[in-house]
Amino acid sequence: MTATLARPLPRPDAQTRPYWDACAQGQLTYQxxxxxxxxxxxxxxxxxxCQCTDLGWHLSERIGTVLTFTTVHRAPLPVFKAMTPYVIALIDMKEGFRLMxxxxxxVSQKIAIGSTVQIGFTEVNGMTLPIVQSLIEMPR
Structure with missing residues (x-):
């Protein structure tokens, strides 16, 4: 019998549940x-x-600029080995927050620092995660 490796996933809590619920609906939110x-x-x-507790939730346009990225060739855990090589990117979103x-x-074949990208979503073991879905050609 072969054991199935489980991919580590975020565990929503009281603070993050609204974010993950929005992702499940195809919406990227921030506070x-x-x-x-x-x-x-x-x-x-x-x-x-300022440590204020009055925080509002907002919808992102899901467009950002690649600050940096890396291509992972050596899996940090056995569960990621089948995914290699894969790209992880840091994206500066239009609204002023940074997303990994x-x-x-x-996208992994064409990504570059400074690229404008669209964030989409992918489902992994029942959880909806943000993903860099496409490159956006900007007029010159």
Missing amino acids: SCTRCGRVQFTPRALCEQ ANATAD
Whole structure:
């Protein structure tokens, strides 16, 4: 009998549940403070800047710019071995927060620092995760 390796996934809690529920609906959300206006990601109970508890949820346009990326050739855990090589990217979103996400195979072939990208979603073992879905050609 062969054991199936489980991919580690986020575990939603009271602070992050609205974010993960929105992902399941195909929406990327982020928080901002109603007192000081600070945009923050990942979800928290308090504003990172002023510690206010009055945080609002907002929908992202799901468009950002690649700050950096790496191609993983050596899996950090056995469960990721079949995925190699894969790309993990840091994306500066239009709304002012930074998102880390894997890229689709198509995007992985063409991604570059400074690329404009669209975030989509992928389902992994019943959980919906953000993914760098496509490159957006910007007019020159």
